Amino acid sequence: MSESILEMRNVTKTFPGVKALSNVNLDLKKGEILGICGENGAGKSTLMKVLSGSFSANQYEGDILINGKEVRFDSVATAQSYGIEMVYQEINMLMMCTVAENIFINNIPGEGKFVDFKKLFKDTQELLDYAGLTDIYPKEIAHNLNSGQMAMVSLLRAYAKNPKVLVLDEPTGALTNNEVDILMRILNELRDKGVSCIYISHKLEEIYRICDRVMVMRDGEVVGTHLINEVREDELIEEMIGRKVVNLYPKESVEIGEEVFRVEDIVVPHPTIKNRNIVDHVSFKLYKGEILGIGGLVGAGRSEILGAIFGQIKKGVSKKVFVKGREVTINSPADAMEVGIGFVTEERKQNGIIWMLSIKDNIVLASLNDLPGKVFVDNKVEESRAQELYDQLHIKAPSINTKVVSLSGGNQQKVVISKWLLKKPDILLIDEPTRGIDVGAKAEIYKLMNELTQSGISIIMVSSDMPELVNMSDRCLVISNGRITGELSKEEISDTAVMKAAIM
Ligand SMILES: Nc1ncnc2c1ncn2[C@@H]1O[C@H](COP(=O)(O)OP(=O)(O)OP(=O)(O)O)[C@@H](O)[C@H]1O
Numbered sequence: 483m484s485e486s487i488l489e490m491r492n493v494t495k496t497f498p499g500v501k502a503l504s505n506v507n508l509d510l511k512k513g514e515i516l517g518i519c520g521e522n523g524a525g526k527s528t529l530m531k532v533l534s535g536s537f538s539a540n541q542y543e544g545d546i547l548i549n550g551k552e553v554r555f556d557s558v559a560t561a562q563s564y565g566i567e568m569v570y571q572e573i574n575m576l577m578m579c580t581v582a583e584n585i586f587i588n589n590i591p592g593e594g595k596f597v598d599f600k601k602l603f604k605d606t607q608e609l610l611d612y613a614g615l616t617d618i619y620p621k622e623i624a625h626n627l628n629s630g631q632m633a634m635v636s637l638l639r640a641y642a643k644n645p646k647v648l649v650l651d652e653p654t655g656a657l658t659n660n661e662v663d664i665l666m667r668i669l670n671e672l673r674d675k676g677v678s679c680i681y682i683s684h685k686l687e688e689i690y691r692i693c694d695r696v697m698v699m700r701d702g703e704v705v706g707t708h709l710i711n712e713v714r715e716d717e718l719i720e721e722m723i724g725r726k727v728v729n730l731y732p733k734e735s736v737e738i739g740e741e742v743f744r745v746e747d748i749v750v751p752h753p754t755i756k757n758r759n760i761v762d763h764v765s766f767k768l769y770k771g772e773i774l775g776i777g778g779l780v781g782a783g784r785s786e787i788l789g790a791i792f793g794q795i796k797k798g799v800s801k802k803v804f805v806k807g808r809e810v811t812i813n814s815p816a817d818a819m820e821v822g823i824g825f826v827t828e829e830r831k832q833n834g835i836i837w838m839l840s841i842k843d844n845i846v847l848a849s850l851n852d853l854p855g856k857v858f859v860d861n862k863v864e865e866s867r868a869q870e871l872y873d874q875l876h877i878k879a880p881s882i883n884t885k886v887v888s889l890s891g892g893n894q895q896k897v898v899i900s901k902w903l904l905k906k907p908d909i910l911l912i913d914e915p916t917r918g919i920d921v922g923a924k925a926e927i928y929k930l931m932n933e934l935t936q937s938g939i940s941i942i943m944v945s946s947d948m949p950e951l952v953n954m955s956d957r958c959l960v961i962s963n964g965r966i967t968g969e970l971s972k973e974e975i976s977d978t979a980v981m982k983a984a985i986m
């Protein structure tokens with residue numbers, strides 16, 4: 483590894499009431515992969531948005547040097563002209579366009595107004611073949627892809643531009659294991675070709691797997707940079723959150739009570755493949771105070787099980803649901819909430835959040851029916867209840883009245899969770915509770931889950947985070963191809979037991 487291809491010097495960025503970055507220095511060598519980690523709201527995405535030209539030249543302070551020459555970015559196009567490509571944390575695609583159009587969005591082949599579709603689809607197929615993404619077709623409409631496939635298409639869009647510097651912000655949140663392997667292979671090949679990469683992730687195992695160096699940010703500052711083989715994981719964690727985390731998975735044992743919930747024969751037809759079910763006759767019970775983990779590979783049908791129970795997925799669904807032994811009809815989320823079921827969704831962008839409302843209003847939203855004064859909400863009650871959760875989860879914002887749209891990705895997730903922690907339904911469905919959430923806040927969320935179960939609430943938790951699944955579940959179901967292929971007791975749950983059943 484040799485000369486610096488990119489330097490950022492004394493970069494400072496403020497938003498109203500927030501100093502997101504202060505005097506940040508970053509140095510990227512040719513052909514290296516630099517990891518960035520740090521708590522939610524530390525400034526990682528903001529730093530990369532400065533680099534990718536998302537802010538105009540007078541919206542940040544500091545210098546950017548490319549190959550030793552000072553440049554000033556005022557638009558995404560300027561940054562791209564220097565070979566800097568960013569794949570954003572949140573999915574951003576033209577939903578009604580094809581995969582091919584999304585990949586070649588700025589350089590569609592053809593002359594003048596005439597698009598050379600033949601070449602467009604051929605080039606796209608070649609890219610997909612190179613990546614080994616056999617389940618994506620060039621002519622597919624983006625809208626029909628699942629979120630992992632969308633993430634892979636976004637990656638290929640950046641790849642197709644032959645970047646000199648590729649920036650990935652939390653790229654693996656929605657990916658299957660196979661897609662993660664593809665990503666890692668592509669990054670290794672790019673590194674061999676001399677391309678440099680910046681890789682933001684909360685998943686330290688990924689940082690260790692792919693990065694050459696790692697930079698840690700806290701509260702808008704860089705607190706350390708290390709060669710990857712010279713720093714231990716616990717040292718990184720301590721640097722990220724400024725203290726030692728003694729117990730990352732503070733699961734407490736709870737007395738498990740009687741059956742509170744049961745489903746029989748859930749069937750959900752596959753959304754795109756005819757005559758196939760994505761959930762295929764799934765039945766299980768849930769007991770009082772229990773955390774029932776649901777493991778399996780991404781795409782196995784786990785989220786669809788939750789969506790079908792909650793009445794969010796309706797098309798062609800059949801199921802029998804019993805709450806406390808009594809059969810109930812759930813045709814919509816409102817029906818589900820009526821019988822005491824809550825749902826923390828996986829996709830905050832689609833379901834969880836109202837962007838232009840404040841943190842406080844989003845948190846109290848699901849609970850409105852329970853709070854005094856249905857229409858004229860009693861401000862003091864909502865405020866104090868929401869404030870408690872805001873403090874406990876360390877939601878990072880100037881105040882609880884800040885609009886959710888301006889929060890960092892992980893802090894938005896904390897708002898979604900708070901909403902349901904306040905509502906305290908009898909049965910809480912949680913899909914990937916801590917995706918995108920930093921280690922410190924994860925432990926806080928687990929503590930809150932303990933409190934909920936100790937007060938008699940039961941939780942069904944879909945998780946792809948293996949340590950989370952293993953440590954937090956009282957019992958665990960494993961799903962493969964829409965069916966239950968394993969049921970593991972507390973004593974039986976382990977990485978290998980889950981994986982074994984997941985690939986059955
Ligand atoms: N458009 C905006 N308006 C106001 N504040 C913002 C805006 N974007 C980011 N911030 C604030 O800047 C700080 C840094 O946010 P940033 O998104 O860079 O964090 P992050 O390190 O990427 O966190 P995460 O791990 O949660 O994605 C946060 O306090 C955030 O609320």
Ligand SMILES: [Mg+2]
Binds near residue numbers: 526528571890891892
């Ligand atoms: Mg971010």
